[in-house]
Amino acid sequence: MTEDGVARGQGVLDRLVELLDLERIEDDIYRGVSPEHSSVRVFGGQVAGQALVAAGRTVPAERGVHSLHAYFIRGGDPSVPIVYEVDRIRDGRSFTTRRVVAVQHGKAIFALSASFQSVESGIDHAEGMPEVPDPETLPTHAERMTPDLRAKFGDWADRPRPIDVRYVSEPPWLSRETGPRDARNQVWMRTDGKLADDPLLHVCVLAYASDMTLLDAVLARHGVYWGTDKVMGASLDHAMWFHRPFRADEWILYDCASPSASGGRGLATGRFFTRDGTLVATVVQEGLLRVVG
Template identity: 85%
Template sequence: MTEAARLAAESGVPSDAPRTADGVPHGQRVLDRLVALLDLEKVEEDIYRGVSPRHSPVRVFGGQVAGQALVAAGRTVPADRGVHSLHAYFIRPGDPSVPIVYQVDRIRDGRSFTTRRVVAIQHGKAIFALSASFQLAEEGIEHAEEMPDVPAPETLPTNGELLTPELREKFGHIIDRPRPIDIRYVSEPPWLSRETGPRDARNQVWMRADGVLADDPLLHVCVLAYASDMTLLDAVLARHGVYWGTDKVMGASLDHAMWFHRPFRADEWVLYDCASPSASGGRGLATGRFFSQDGKLVATVVQEGLLRLHE
């Protein structure tokens, strides 16, 4: 096990980590814990092992297993080939108390494209499967949708600044976890929509890694993959005026796809513009677009989630 992974497994958030006004750890020390989670141990050729934070919810966060699987795939690919797409299925809930083994299958090594398949395993069973494609950089035709006109991230409040004491009592166990990703809501947060009623099936946030990341393109892609599982399904929930952790909604990610269009840094602000075109059969579909602060479309996301409502 690497030293970074050991620190992530054996330690919680450092006691000297900076905290928001409401006491939630954030900043470089917390971000370093995320980077440590992505620093997988190589067990054997094409076999890697990852861990979860010591203080975890009852199941592994989907963005974590997606980010770690992408790290495993990327470590078997030449550095001059960047990931351009991934497609993944969440098969079983991950157990945060034990390591996750990632097995990489080298599907193809072509002249321009490299394809990898990764299976995440716990207790002898697959919990997650990912296929990723990497491409040698080349020139081609260019166009992209324009970024929506939204307020600058620096003008928007943090999550903690939006929570009233009453809302903190209801949702603090979700909102007040250590924050390696700084998130600023442009649209009304879904926990407020629950109080004010349903709204459009849309959600917009600015987000960035809350610190400085090394100049490794694969790391930035993996951190964005981690963050892409945050707030995406909020667009579905907002339409129905419910939120995670209430007595009405239970949910989980089912599948996840991403396309990476242009270079970016995950430690700089990106706008995550999400919408939900449909919900049916106990499932909700959400699409997301990542824009850099200068207006470039850098990535697109599609996810379907299990969403069961109970009275």
């Protein structure tokens, strides 16, 4: 805690870990909550991370998640708990498949399918990481927030964040002042503190963080941004593939691009690289994006 009573650094990260530590209420049924200070809807990364925790709790620890595919069905209500119902689809000799439905007010708000695999050896190759500055050379979020930006964004500007995000490309709330740019967004990210040595926790934290800046790549192409323009947006679906081990409390480059936008929807892809250039995960998401006026 700081003098103002607000959790920072490890404290706010510990709150995220508590958020992901679901309550077991029955066989294959779990309950999660939202942070006290939430937006109008539950953050998509939160429900994805919690659903993956629920799935992982029903799988042997030696089988790691290698992919997930999810649909955001309804906006979540942050004022009430979310119930996660796990369906044990298959337990094979090498792979385990789980389906999770998140429910609020008796209706599904989110559905996830996840596949887990025993460790195997085989062919191995990966694309290289783009050349980018080191994360320590880039400003923190707090350092980016000028008095004018704090006045514009209000509480969002100084809200405690469990993920330390350093923009390589110009942040969208700055680049919009100079007009459209390439449909690309690059950030370094890591948790603002240390995590326990639990591989599933690191995967779930990365799933949480993957929804944070991905659609910015779509908006950057058109020179608009959340909060400063009349943009209506929401995640529609989300897919991730986990290629190699990593730690979410060490620097990871999130390299995002947008190949297309049409029909009120925008598509974005993301690649996660560890600091030594290892490709550890790939993300694809489509989002609802309506720009009014």
